[in-house]
Amino acid sequence: MSLTHTIAKRIGWGLLLLIGVLILNFTLISIAPGDIADSIAGDMGGADATVIEEIRERYGLNQPFYVQLWKYVSGVARLDLGFSYFYNTPVTQLILEKLPATLLLVFSSQILAIVLGTLLGVLAAKKPNGIVSLLVTFLSLFGFAAPVFWSGILLIIAFVSIFPLFPVGGMTDVTVEGGFFVQLLDLLHHLFLPMITLASIYLALYSRLARASMLEVLGADYIRTARAKGLPQRMVLYKHALKNALGPIVTVAGLQFSAVMSGAVVVETVFSWPGLGTLALQSILARDTPTIMGILFFSSFVVIVVNILTDITLRVIDPRIKAG
Amino acid sequence: MSTDATPPLLSVKDLVVDFKTRAGNARVLDHVSLDISAGKILGIVGESGCGKSMTALSIMGLVPNPPGRITSGSISLDGRELTGLDEETLCEIRGTEIGMIFQEPMTSLNPVFTVGEQIAESVRVHENAGKQAAMARAVEMLKAVDIPEPDIRARAYPHQLSGGMRQRVMIAMALACRPRLLIADEPTTALDATVQAQIFDLLQELQQDTGTAIVLITHDMGAIAELADDVAVMYAGSIVEKGPVGDVLSQPCHPYTQGLITCVPHLVPDPPLQREALREIPGMVPALTNLGAGCAFEPRCEKAFDQCTGAKPELIKVSASQLGACWALESDQR
Numbered sequence: 001m002s003l004t005h006t007i008a009k010r011i012g013w014g015l016l017l018l019i020g021v022l023i024l025n026f027t028l029i030s031i032a033p034g035d036i037a038d039s040i041a042g043d044m045g046g047a048d049a050t051v052i053e054e055i056r057e058r059y060g061l062n063q064p065f066y067v068q069l070w071k072y073v074s075g076v077a078r079l080d081l082g083f084s085y086f087y088n089t090p091v092t093q094l095i096l097e098k099l100p101a102t103l104l105l106v107f108s109s110q111i112l113a114i115v116l117g118t119l120l121g122v123l124a125a126k127k128p129n130g131i132v133s134l135l136v137t138f139l140s141l142f143g144f145a146a147p148v149f150w151s152g153i154l155l156i157i158a159f160v161s162i163f164p165l166f167p168v169g170g171m172t173d174v175t176v177e178g179g180f181f182v183q184l185l186d187l188l189h190h191l192f193l194p195m196i197t198l199a200s201i202y203l204a205l206y207s208r209l210a211r212a213s214m215l216e217v218l219g220a221d222y223i224r225t226a227r228a229k230g231l232p233q234r235m236v237l238y239k240h241a242l243k244n245a246l247g248p249i250v251t252v253a254g255l256q257f258s259a260v261m262s263g264a265v266v267v268e269t270v271f272s273w274p275g276l277g278t279l280a281l282q283s284i285l286a287r288d289t290p291t292i293m294g295i296l297f298f299s300s301f302v303v304i305v306v307n308i309l310t311d312i313t314l315r316v317i318d319p320r321i322k323a324g
Numbered sequence: 325m326s327t328d329a330t331p332p333l334l335s336v337k338d339l340v341v342d343f344k345t346r347a348g349n350a351r352v353l354d355h356v357s358l359d360i361s362a363g364k365i366l367g368i369v370g371e372s373g374c375g376k377s378m379t380a381l382s383i384m385g386l387v388p389n390p391p392g393r394i395t396s397g398s399i400s401l402d403g404r405e406l407t408g409l410d411e412e413t414l415c416e417i418r419g420t421e422i423g424m425i426f427q428e429p430m431t432s433l434n435p436v437f438t439v440g441e442q443i444a445e446s447v448r449v450h451e452n453a454g455k456q457a458a459m460a461r462a463v464e465m466l467k468a469v470d471i472p473e474p475d476i477r478a479r480a481y482p483h484q485l486s487g488g489m490r491q492r493v494m495i496a497m498a499l500a501c502r503p504r505l506l507i508a509d510e511p512t513t514a515l516d517a518t519v520q521a522q523i524f525d526l527l528q529e530l531q532q533d534t535g536t537a538i539v540l541i542t543h544d545m546g547a548i549a550e551l552a553d554d555v556a557v558m559y560a561g562s563i564v565e566k567g568p569v570g571d572v573l574s575q576p577c578h579p580y581t582q583g584l585i586t587c588v589p590h591l592v593p594d595p596p597l598q599r600e601a602l603r604e605i606p607g608m609v610p611a612l613t614n615l616g617a618g619c620a621f622e623p624r625c626e627k628a629f630d631q632c633t634g635a636k637p638e639l640i641k642v643s644a645s646q647l648g649a650c651w652a653l654e655s656d657q658r
Contacts (some may be wrong), residue, residue, distance in 0.1 A: 202511040221431040228384055228495065229427075230419030233411065243436045318436055319481045 003315060008081055010311055014304040021300040025293050026069050037061055039287040040085050059085070062254050072293075081297065082290035086283060093293035094279065099298060102275035106264050109195045113202035114253055118246075120203075120235060121210020125218060136207045144205025148263055152197040152270040159193060166193050169272035180255055187278045194271040198263055202256065209252055212247040220244070254310025331403065332359035333385065333537050334505055339397035341382055342392065343612075348607070350612040352378045354561045359637075361555070362504065363535045365528075367552030369584065370545055373609050375561040376541045380507045383539070384424055387415040387440065401505070419446045423498030423536075427510040429490035433482035439493045440466070440478025443500050450501045458520035469526060488519035492526065499530065506531075507539045512547070520544075524551060545588045549573055559582045560610055560620035563639065567646030577648035579625045580605070619651065627652055 033208035036056045041047040047055075060071065075082060081091035085249040162169045167173060167190050176186045217223065218241055224242040267276030272278070276295055283291035315321050338498040341353035353375050360366040368376045382389050383399055385406060399406040401421060406414070418424075434442060443462035447453045451459065459478065465482040466474035469492040482490055491511060498506055508527065509655070512520035524547050531538055540552060548555050548569060557580060565578040576582045581606040607624035617632035619625070625632065631651045639647045642652060 025647055032546045059443075182575055221426060221428055222434040224386065225426060225494070225497075226434065227386055228424040229449075230415045230417065231446065231449055232415055235449070240434050240437075244434070320483050 003312070006315065007139075007308070007312060010308045016309055017304055018297070018300060019073065022073055022293075022297060026072055027298050029293060030065060030068070034287065036085070037286065043086070043286070044052035046313065050281045055275070059083075075235040076297065083150055084283070084288055084291045086286040086291065087268050091290045092290075094291060095276065095294050095298050098274060098279045100275045101158035102261075102264055102268070102277060103274060104191065104229055104303070105268065105273060105275060106260055107193055107200060108196035110202065110253065110257075110260060112195060113199040113206050114249065115201075115202045117206025118210045118242075118249060120207040121212075122214055122242060122245075124207070125214030126237060128215060132210065136211055140204035143200050143202075146200070147267050147273040148197050148201060149270055150268055151200055155193050156195055156270070171274050194267050194273050198260070198267045202260065205252070205256070206249055208286060210245065213248045214241055217241045243317060244303070247314060250310055250313050250317065253314065254307050256301040258299070261299045261303065328359065328645070329356065333362040333401050333402055334358070334539075335362045335398075337381065337391060337400075339379070339382060340395040341378055341387060341392060341476045342395045343392045345613060347611070347613040352561050352612055352614070353382065354565070355397070356558075356561075356563055358556055358563070358566075360539060361536050362537050364530070364553045365531060365538045365540055366553050367555040368539065368541045368558060369545065369550040369555060369556035371609050373612075376557045376558055377509050379558070379562075380424065380509050380519045380541055382537065383507060384393045384418055384422060385409065386418075389390070391482065417501065419498075420501045422505045422507060422508065423501070423503040424507040425491070425494045425498045425511050427513050429487055429494050430514065432494060433490055433531075435482055438479050438481055439478075439485065441491075443478075443493070443497045446497065455541070461500060462496070465500050466472070466493070468499075469493070470497045470528070471496075479530050487515050488522060491515060491523055492517075495523075495526065497528070498503050499534070499536065502534065505537045505539065509541045510543070511540075512542070512544065520547075527551065533629055545573070545585060557584065560615065561612060562620065562636075562649065564621065564650070565648045567643070567648075570645065575646075577642045577646065578621075578623050578650050579627050579651055579652075581648075631655070 036059070037052050040055050040059075041052050044051075053062075060068060063071075073080065078093055081095065083089075084091050084094055087094055120132065120136050120139070124130070124136040127133060149242065156168060159166045169190075171187065171190050173186055173190070174181070176182065216239075222244075223236060223241055226236045231240070262276065266282055267273065268275045268277030269281055276298070280295045282288075283295070326457060336356060336358040338351050339356045340351065354377060356375070358366065358379070370376050378387070378392075382394060383406070387394060392621065397407070401417070404451065406417065409417070433439065437445075440462045443465055444455070444458035445460040447458040447461045448455070451458075460639075463474045465582055466477055468641050471477050471490050471492055477485070477489075482493070485493065494575060495511075506527075509526070513522050515523065525607075527538060527540070528551055528564050530536065538551075540547070552569045554567065555569045556577065557572070557602050558564065559580050565572060565576065565581045572581060573585065576585055583603075586603045587605065606622055610620060610623065616622075616633065617635060619628075619637055622628045622632040629651070637651045639649045639651045642648050642653055
């Protein structure tokens with residue numbers, strides 16, 4: 001099957017999956033206990049039965065379930081995710097404002113974890129009993145064992161309170177003025193700690209995985225062939241072995257992406273990073289269902305896109321994979 | 325073995341290779357000496373685990389270390405000592421001076437690169453050739469090993485080729501930088517019988533065209549008879565008999581060689597009346613960690629006598645060019 005055919009098929013399945021996610025989210029929120037009209041009224045400072053009825057009328061909450069569902073799904077098809085009760089803003093606009101911050105955090109930490117983790121794994125596999133190998137084992141134990149809210153807070157104590165090298169939170173400093181590069185530098189300055197925190201778990205995962213995968217590949221016959229051809233060690237390692245060892249890393253990175261998105265919620269909260277995670281937390285606390293569903297929809301969308309990209313990457317790496 | 329005056333291309337002298345294992349030290353090669361002249365084919369035969377492949381890996385400088393190491397002895401290629409060379413120099417020699425092909429063409433090619441790329445790569449590394457020139461050489465080599473439509477096949481991945489084709493690719497790869505010595509470690513073991521014959525024909529043809537010397541490791545006595553000029557028989561890390569192929573096959577002096585030859589099945593028994601069951605050598609190759617003081621073959625030998633358990637026999641001349649290591653030969657001579 002050609003690559004374009006595979007991609008088209010994957011996108012088709014992805015769309016179906018998204019519709020499924022929408023229906024499921026909507027249903028789950030509808031059957032959850034509690035009345036949305038009540039909580040809106042509560043935020044207004046309490047109201048009598050007629051006002052609550054008006055609220056139901058205004059937001060279409062008095063209509064049958066399937067009508068509400070249809071309105072919602074067809075709205076999403078027009079990129080209209082509804083209206084936030086809490087923020088008094090269209091949900092699409094709310095999310096699009098916060099999405100870039102989250103994507104920046106998630107992708108930068110993932111790229112850091114994958115690249116650095118793979119490199120550490122390769123170095124560890126080169127000498128399975130060497131110092132780097134020991135470091136990788138230690139790092140992965142630590143990374144797996146330390147929850148991000150704890151390691152994040154430790155980093156804040158270390159690099160904000162004791163050694164004030166980094167800002168305590170947020171994404172930009174409003175007092176910083178200057179051109180594009182000054183602003184970018186400020187952004188990276190703010191990004192550093194949350195990125196490291198979110199990357200730490202995955203750095204542990206990928207370095208461990210890369211080490212195991214490389215060790216397996218290095219025992220393969222074609223590595224002996226590469227050596228017998230007289231290729232220098234670095235070519236054997238970084239070309240012949242690494243390209244074969246990448247498969248499991250790419251697969252796991254794709255699968256882990258949803259976990260990274262949820263990890264971002266915690267990290268964003270710890271570092272007051274103005275992303276989707278912070279928005280999600282606030283809207284859950286405020287029972288702002290359109291926003292919650294919107295965020296769930298966007299995260300599923302990102303996860304599905306990343307998984308399609310994973311499939312394509314795997315096919316590019318290994319010509320033997322003929323995805324169905 | 326090489327009776328002419330010209331010095332051999334490759335000379336292995338008293339090579340000892342030890343492996344540290346949990347069960348103790350295993351001497352996988354015990355004072356192995358071999359010579360091969362330019363343009364000749366030397367066959368090495370023996371059962372699995374007798375040290376054939378380890379001899380090949382030692383010559384390539386690819387003994388896995390740890391646990392293995394070359395304890396003593398010398399390997400010299402055209403007068404140049406190879407043992408003790410640093411990795412960088414060895415990389416230069418591998419591919420350009422000595423090429424090697426392996427037993428399993430299925431797994432010996434990297435699955436994620438095209439075969440053309442895998443051949444071209446060593447040309448790029450060793451001859452600093454440009455991408456296009458190297459790829460042109462790869463196509464040329466694929467043509468030389470009789471692969472049809474070489475320019476199309478060069479873009480194929482290993483999994484798109486048959487086993488025989490893959491072994492041809494391996495040969496093309498090993499010969500791409502025109503080495504003077506090719507080590508073929510059981511090149512046909514994993515292939516169908518008809519393909520085996522094709523690969524042997526190809527090796528012989530290439531050897532005649534290019535004058536590359538070949539070390540052919542196999543347990544196919546028929547292939548040895550047909551291709552090799554000289555043969556060395558190995559048992560438990562030592563050479564027990566060596567000499568010109570005609571002499572060794574027609575008048576094997578060591579009981580192990582005799583056993584190996586009678587093990588070969590014949591379609592038409594020769595002589596025709598001798599319709600006995602296929603013979604085998606009883607027992608198994610001993611564990612290298614607990615070899616006794618005597619001849620390693622003694623427990624399996626039909627002709628063993630008192631002296632065999634006492635000490636290990638040395639290789640002695642049984643004729644002008646044939647050597648054997650057996651106490652029976654020594655007592656014959658006295």
